[in-house]
Amino acid sequence: MENIEEENVPNAKTCTKCGKAILDKESTFCAYCGVPFDSKPRSSGFTGPAGILAIIAAVFSVVVGVMGINYYQQYVAYYTQYSMDTSGSFGFLLFASFAFVAAAVGFAGGMLALGKKRLMFSVTCMLVMLASGIFTFVCLWHFGYGFIETLLLPGISILALSIVGAVFAVKSKADFSSEELS
Secondary structure, three states, X not given: OHHHHHHHOOOOOEOOOOOOEOOOOOOOEOXXXXXXXXXXXXXXXXXXXXXXXXXXXXXXXXXXXXXXXXXXXXXXHHXXXXXXXXXXXXXXXXXXXXXXXXXXXXXXHHHHHXXXXXXXXXXXXXXXXXXXXXXHXXXXXXXXXXXXXXXXXXHHHHHHHHHHHHHHHHHOHHHOOHHHOO
């Protein structure tokens, strides 16, 4: 019988939690589930830090890119001076170029998180930054450069900031608008 009454009420408001029609206009809570009508999902407050961490990780990624180009130039200059093969310098260009691309993507993800827009794209951008940090270490290991101390700090920072930023963005899912979550 309740369902018939609920269906016959024109323009009846519905509870945000259980979806049942609100028949009593003066009530301040749902008669079915007890949720107050004025309640809104609480903000976790992590969208700002998530965006800022992604932007900082993007800056570190730019630093890794610049350092990769610098090491490439030094490597080529040194080995050319002694008429040696410089083909081993290709790894520096690889991770430098990937770092620059990841920095642009990470910056975009950070800005979207700050604007509380496009949660999944923002998290994906932060994960690209994570992949950039991993790729830097893989290149250093694969091409036999050794783990250059000057690349360890930004690389580890990119990994940590990207992970924490992505976790913060996912934890603040309620802050992003509902139509943009799908």
